[in-house]
Amino acid sequence: MTQQNVVVSDLKSGINLTIPVKVPVSKPAPAPGSCITISRKTLLEINGNKINSWVDSMRASSPTHHKSTPPLSDDLTSWMVQHPSALDMFEQIISASKGKQIVMFLDYDGTLSPIVEDPDQAFMSDAMRATVRKLARYFPTAIVSGRCRDKVYSFVRLAELYYAGSHGMDIKGPSKGSKYKKGGQAVLFQAAIEFIPMIDEVYKTLQDATKSIKGVRVENNKFCASVHFRSVDEKKWGELAQQVRSVLKEYPKLRLTQGRKVFEIRPTIKWDKGKALEFLLESLGYANCTDVFPVYIGDDRTDEDAFKVLRERDQGFGILVSKIPKDTHASYSLQEPSEVMVFLRRLVGWKKLTLKRQFRIRRQIEEIKASLRN
Numbered sequence: 001m002t003q004q005n006v007v008v009s010d011l012k013s014g015i016n017l018t019i020p021v022k023v024p025v026s027k028p029a030p031a032p033g034s035c036i037t038i039s040r041k042t043l044l045e046i047n048g049n050k051i052n053s054w055v056d057s058m059r060a061s062s063p064t065h066h067k068s069t070p071p072l073s074d075d076l077t078s079w080m081v082q083h084p085s086a087l088d089m090f091e092q093i094i095s096a097s098k099g100k101q102i103v104m105f106l107d108y109d110g111t112l113s114p115i116v117e118d119p120d121q122a123f124m125s126d127a128m129r130a131t132v133r134k135l136a137r138y139f140p141t142a143i144v145s146g147r148c149r150d151k152v153y154s155f156v157r158l159a160e161l162y163y164a165g166s167h168g169m170d171i172k173g174p175s176k177g178s179k180y181k182k183g184g185q186a187v188l189f190q191a192a193i194e195f196i197p198m199i200d201e202v203y204k205t206l207q208d209a210t211k212s213i214k215g216v217r218v219e220n221n222k223f224c225a226s227v228h229f230r231s232v233d234e235k236k237w238g239e240l241a242q243q244v245r246s247v248l249k250e251y252p253k254l255r256l257t258q259g260r261k262v263f264e265i266r267p268t269i270k271w272d273k274g275k276a277l278e279f280l281l282e283s284l285g286y287a288n289c290t291d292v293f294p295v296y297i298g299d300d301r302t303d304e305d306a307f308k309v310l311r312e313r314d315q316g317f318g319i320l321v322s323k324i325p326k327d328t329h330a331s332y333s334l335q336e337p338s339e340v341m342v343f344l345r346r347l348v349g350w351k352k353l354t355l356k357r358q359f360r361i362r363r364q365i366e367e368i369k370a371s372l373r374n
């Protein structure tokens with residue numbers, strides 16, 4: 001038996017959960033990042049024991065990484081073969097992007113800032129901010145986050161970037177200082193504006209329903225809401241799952257996904273970080289271009305939608321930020337935000353050097369032309 005993640009959709013409540021299940025090894029293993037389709041019968045069996053399944057899914061959402069129990073080195077080694085470090089593969093990545101415009105997409109939590117207990121304290125370092133600022137000078141750059149756009153902007157504070165908040169449901173172009181602003185117009189797109197009152201209501205209801213559980217934190221992300229359980233005693237996870245589930249039953253137009261020790265409650269509309277990536281490429285004028293090379297860096301399950309889009313378009317690639325093997329559609333990996341910063345700096349360094357070389361060659365050509373004229 002091997003453990004795989006299964007996406008379980010409860011059609012009635014519109015709730016999707018990823019649940020780790022044991023799968024016989026005799027069946028061919030699914031491609032990395034893919035989900036197993038399960039029959040309605042199996043789904044009903046899982047639903048029979050729903051709350052336990054929820055708790056299993058909560059545990060798998062962000063496994064606690066004990067130093068004493070590192071992932072089995074064989075597992076890690078074979079995973080790293082499939083998802084090598086983007087730092088080790090830097091030269092290959094650059095050569096694949098040759099002649100194409102690199103466009104950068106960066107998730108925020110766990111990618112640009114380390115995961116911390118309190119979501120309000122997830123600050124980005126000044127060094128990371130300076131790196132992203134330089135990056136945006138050389139490449140169109142977007143922050144794609146589950147957080148509400150204003151909140152993620154308050155952490156990043158760079159006006160020259162594109163921002164896609166609330167899992168891509170709230171997109172805004174650079175307010176100033178970007179040479180990548182198409183036609184000088186400000187891009188603004190809100191995919192689920194009619195859901196704002198409902199999210200407001202469900203946020204308050206969830207706050208009320210979970211207030212007796214110590215450590216729960218409910219966040220209003222404008223077009224979606226987050227219920228954090230990072231600081232909740234594991235013994236209380238079943239109770240929390242029960243409360244969230246009973247609130248969501250009343251909202252058939254909302255669905256549930258999971259991030260790192262967080263339930264994400266969002267509209268059932270078909271919009272996610274992958275759609276946001278496609279929208280941004282279009283806004284930048286690269287909709288049907290073959291000479292674009294999008295790079296998406298993220299650490300979470302919700303980033304998989306974007307990794308998947310890149311695979312399907314066969315353009316650019318995804319980089320998963322993770323220290324442990326995970327099912328992913330990303331091609332490469334980085335271990336933590338500090339490695340993300342090193343990777344971004346190398347990209348900037350490479351681009352600077354390339355531009356310098358191009359400038360020098362152009363100048364030499366001009367000099368040759370001038371000497372031929374004389």
Ligand SMILES: O=P(O)(O)OC[C@H]1O[C@H](O[C@H]2O[C@H](CO)[C@@H](O)[C@H](O)[C@H]2O)[C@H](O)[C@@H](O)[C@@H]1O
Pocket residue numbers: 107108109110114115116117118119120122144145146147219221226228230259260261262264300302
């Ligand atoms: O798409 P992202 O930018 O990665 O946002 C996803 C969620 O990130 C935040 O929660 C996560 O980071 C917190 C701070 O490190 C951590 O305490 C929490 O356990 C993580 O799930 C944010 O608070 C959520 O609203 C976002 O949806």
